[in-house]
Amino acid sequence: MSEKRSLWEYANPRKFMGLSGTLLPWVAISGGALLLIGLIWGFFFTPDDYRQGSTVKIIYLHVPSALMAINAWFMMLVASLIWLIRRHHVSALAARAAAPVGVAMTVIALVTGAIWGQPMWGTWWVWDPRLTSFLILFLFYLGYIALWSAIENDDTAADLTSVLAIVGSVFAVLSRYAVNFWNQGLHQGASLSMDKEENVADIFYYPLLVAIAAFILIFVALVLLRTRTEIRARQLRAYMARERMQ
Amino acid sequence: MMVDLGDYAVPVISAYISSIVILTVLIWASLSRSAKVKRELEEFESKRKSNG
Amino acid sequence: MIALLDRDIKLAIRAGGGFGLGLAFFLIVVVLVPFSVGPKSDLLAIIAPGILWLGALLACLLSLDRIFALDYEDGSLDLLATSPLPMEAIVSIKALAHFLTTAVPLVLATPLFGVMLNLQAEGFVWVMISLAVGTPALSVIGTFGAALTVGLKRGGLLLSILVLPLYVPTLIFGAEVARRGTLGMDIQTPLLMLAGITFATIALLPFASAAVIRINLR
Numbered sequence: 001m002s003e004k005r006s007l008w009e010y011a012n013p014r015k016f017m018g019l020s021g022t023l024l025p026w027v028a029i030s031g032g033a034l035l036l037i038g039l040i041w042g043f044f045f046t047p048d049d050y051r052q053g054s055t056v057k058i059i060y061l062h063v064p065s066a067l068m069a070i071n072a073w074f075m076m077l078v079a080s081l082i083w084l085i086r087r088h089h090v091s092a093l094a095a096r097a098a099a100p101v102g103v104a105m106t107v108i109a110l111v112t113g114a115i116w117g118q119p120m121w122g123t124w125w126v127w128d129p130r131l132t133s134f135l136i137l138f139l140f141y142l143g144y145i146a147l148w149s150a151i152e153n154d155d156t157a158a159d160l161t162s163v164l165a166i167v168g169s170v171f172a173v174l175s176r177y178a179v180n181f182w183n184q185g186l187h188q189g190a191s192l193s194m195d196k197e198e199n200v201a202d203i204f205y206y207p208l209l210v211a212i213a214a215f216i217l218i219f220v221a222l223v224l225l226r227t228r229t230e231i232r233a234r235q236l237r238a239y240m241a242r243e244r245m246q
Numbered sequence: 247m248m249v250d251l252g253d254y255a256v257p258v259i260s261a262y263i264s265s266i267v268i269l270t271v272l273i274w275a276s277l278s279r280s281a282k283v284k285r286e287l288e289e290f291e292s293k294r295k296s297n298g
Numbered sequence: 299m300i301a302l303l304d305r306d307i308k309l310a311i312r313a314g315g316g317f318g319l320g321l322a323f324f325l326i327v328v329v330l331v332p333f334s335v336g337p338k339s340d341l342l343a344i345i346a347p348g349i350l351w352l353g354a355l356l357a358c359l360l361s362l363d364r365i366f367a368l369d370y371e372d373g374s375l376d377l378l379a380t381s382p383l384p385m386e387a388i389v390s391i392k393a394l395a396h397f398l399t400t401a402v403p404l405v406l407a408t409p410l411f412g413v414m415l416n417l418q419a420e421g422f423v424w425v426m427i428s429l430a431v432g433t434p435a436l437s438v439i440g441t442f443g444a445a446l447t448v449g450l451k452r453g454g455l456l457l458s459i460l461v462l463p464l465y466v467p468t469l470i471f472g473a474e475v476a477r478r479g480t481l482g483m484d485i486q487t488p489l490l491m492l493a494g495i496t497f498a499t500i501a502l503l504p505f506a507s508a509a510v511i512r513i514n515l516r
Contacts, residue, residue, distance in 0.1 A: 043262070044249050054251040057258050061265040104272040108265045115261040119254055139463040146456050147446065159513045160446055164460065167442065167506050171464045174495070178467040181488070182474065218269070222276055229280040232287045239290045 011088035013231050020224045027224065031217030038210035046204055058116040060208060064215035065108035069137060072102030072219060076144070077169050080162035090227065092158035093234065095165065096148050097226035101219055103141045109134050129180045136175050140168045154234060299383060299391060306395035309368070320357035320400040321407060327353035328411040339416045346415035347476035350425050353411070354404045355436060355469055361400045362440040363457055365392050366448040366511070375448070379515055385508035393434075393441040393504070401433035417480070424479025428492065432472035435496040438503050439464050445510040468495055 010016045042060035049056035079095035082088060113131050118124050125131075147164055151157035251258050311317045331349050335341060369375040378388055408426050417425065443461035447453035474488040 039262075048252070054249075054254045054258050057251075058261045061261060065265065100276075101272065104268055108268050111264050111268070112261045115257045115264070119257055136463050136466055139459070143456075143460040143463065146459055150447070150450055150453070150456050156513055156516065160510060163506055163510055163513075164446060167503070168464070171467065174467045175463070175470075178470040178491070181491070182470045222272065225276050225280055229276070229283050232280075232283045236283060236287050236290060239287075239294070 008086075008088075011086070011090050013090055016090050017228060017231060020228055024221060024224050024228075027217050028221040031214055031221050034210055034214035034217060038207050038212075038214050042204070042207035042211060046207060049204075052120065055116055055119055056204065058112050059204065060211040062109060062112040062116060063208060064212045065105045065112065066134065067212060068215045068219050069102055069105040069109050069134065071216075072098050072105055073137065073140070073165075073169070073172070075223075076102065077165050080165040083158055084162050089158075089234070090231065092162070093230035094223060094227045095161070096158075097230050098219075098223045099141060099145045099148070101222045101226070103138065103145065105215075105219070106134055106138045106141060110138065127183055129183045132179045132183065133176050136179070137172060140172055144168065154237070299387060302378075302383070302388065302391050303395055306392060307399055310364070310395065310399040317399055317403075320361050321403050323360050324353045324357040324404055324407060324411065327356060328414055331415065342416040343418055346412060346417040347421055347425050347480050348473045349415055350408055350411060350417070351429070351432075351469060351473040351476055354401070354408075354429055354433065355465060357404055358396075358400055358433065358436045358440060359458060359461060359465075361396065362444045362461065363447070363454050365396050365441055365444040367444075370448050370514075375511070376515060379512070385511055386504045389441055389445065389507040389511060390438075390500075390504045393437045393500075393507075396441065397434050397437040401429075401437055405429045405433065420482060421476065421480035424485065425476045428472045428475035428479070428489070431475075431489070431496055432468050432492050435468045435492075435499045436465065438496075438499045438507075439468070442503050442507045442510070445507045445514070448511065448514050468492065471495065 010019055039060055043057055046057070048054045076095040076098050079091045079098070083092040083095065110131065113134065114125055117126055117128065117131070121128075144161055144164055147161050148157050151160060328349070331345075332342060335345070366375060369378065379385060381388075405426055408429060409422055412422050412425060440461055443457050443464065446460060447457045450456065471488040471492040475485045475492060478485045478488065
């Protein structure tokens with residue numbers, strides 16, 4: 001009789017610890033290696049942009065971090081749904097683990113975005129729709145992380161933050177439209193130049209892909225690491241609670 | 247070997263440095279918390295074993 | 299249901315119920331703005347619609363933790379949960395009570411505050427309309443935030459952090475209606491969006507708020 005293997009096996013904390021422990025070094029090392037390759041390639045071996053000069057090199061940090069900032073939130077949303085529906089603790093803990101990584105990505109996107117914009121726009125901050133949307137995303141992350149910290153009971157915290165993630169996602173998408181409406185027409189040229197959908201010339205495109213792949217792997221590595229920590233921390237809390245009752 | 251960044255040296259370098267700093271802090275914080283929790287858990291589990 | 303509404307309104311109006319809190323805060327914002335930006339009439343006239351919206355929003359924010367806090371503390375919320383009323387209805391009533399006791403006075407006070415901020419003549423109508431259409435959304439969204447933080451000691455700051463990004467779309471469209479209306483521009487799009495947000499949140503968010511209250515009462 002063959003055992004039916006499915007991804008859901010890894011909802012079991014012990015199985016998850018086993019698999020993640022094996023995967024983690026490989027993901028981390030390949031992420032680090034790709035990051036080095038991508039950044040070195042982009043920094044040293046690509047030309048300047050005729051419009052933006054050497055600031056175009058910031059693209060190798062700004063675009064990957066911005067992508068991951070959004071993808072991290074999306075992963076948290078999916079993990080939250082899995083928790084609410086199937087009650088797998090690993091899923092809830094993975095969402096909790098991913099949040100600080102998402103925050104860091106959002107901050108990197110904001111900082112590199114602002115720095116990139118400064119020579120173009122003359123000020124350190126502009127309420128450009130894209131930057132503003134990331135600022136709002138930052139606030140969503142902050143609230144999510146704060147809620148986890150504020151609730152004592154693990155399961156209640158997981159439930160509440162999951163509902164927040166769902167409602168927050170709807171409002172985050174709504175905010176995107178609202179912010180575009182609020183600031184239409186301003187700085188359109190400059191924000192387009194940060195748009196990855198614009199035709200980025202091949203010569204920039206390939207190192208960018210490497211950098212994006214690097215950030216994805218680094219995100220995965222960090223989430224694996226932090227989820228392992230959350231699983232252990234939860235076990236620790238269980239032991240301490242048992243001790244208090246004895 | 248240093249590439250000529252022209253007028254934009256300061257923005258480009260500061261973008262790279264701040265991103266690397268943020269990533270480093272995140273990675274270091276994650277690793278150190280992981281080590282701390284792992285150690286505390288192992289202490290607890292060895293106490294349990296010695297208590298029978 | 300009406301009884302619950304009645305009770306909540308009476309609780310809010312009686313002394314210590316926080317009824318005047320929102321209004322007072324709105325007044326404070328309006329008085330402090332000219333001190334912050336200078337008394338030049340033309341500047342005040344430009345920012346007046348936005349400041350009025352901001353003041354109304356912050357005043358709403360301030361009174362949110364009262365929505366559930368008192369009932370949670372004395373156990374009434376548990377009692378309400380066992381009543382035949384569905385929790386979705388209960389949270390909707392609470393949002394309505396908040397709207398009636400906090401938002402409506404703000405909307406009614408806008409003409410007076412508009413005068414203090416040199417709001418242009420056309421602006422009065424549009425600020426009031428946009429607030430009237432948008433503040434129900436603020437109450438309903440705020441009720442969701444209050445439900446998340448019910449029972450937390452010092453949950454006020456967390457409540458603000460949670461609700462703030464949720465308020466942004468309403469604020470953007472509401473303030474745009476107020477601003478564009480004042481300038482005589484077309485307000486169709488933002489007004490439709492604002493109304494859409496209000497109707498959608500009234501229809502859907504109570505389900506999330508009810509789920510959250512049930513989780514917190516476990």
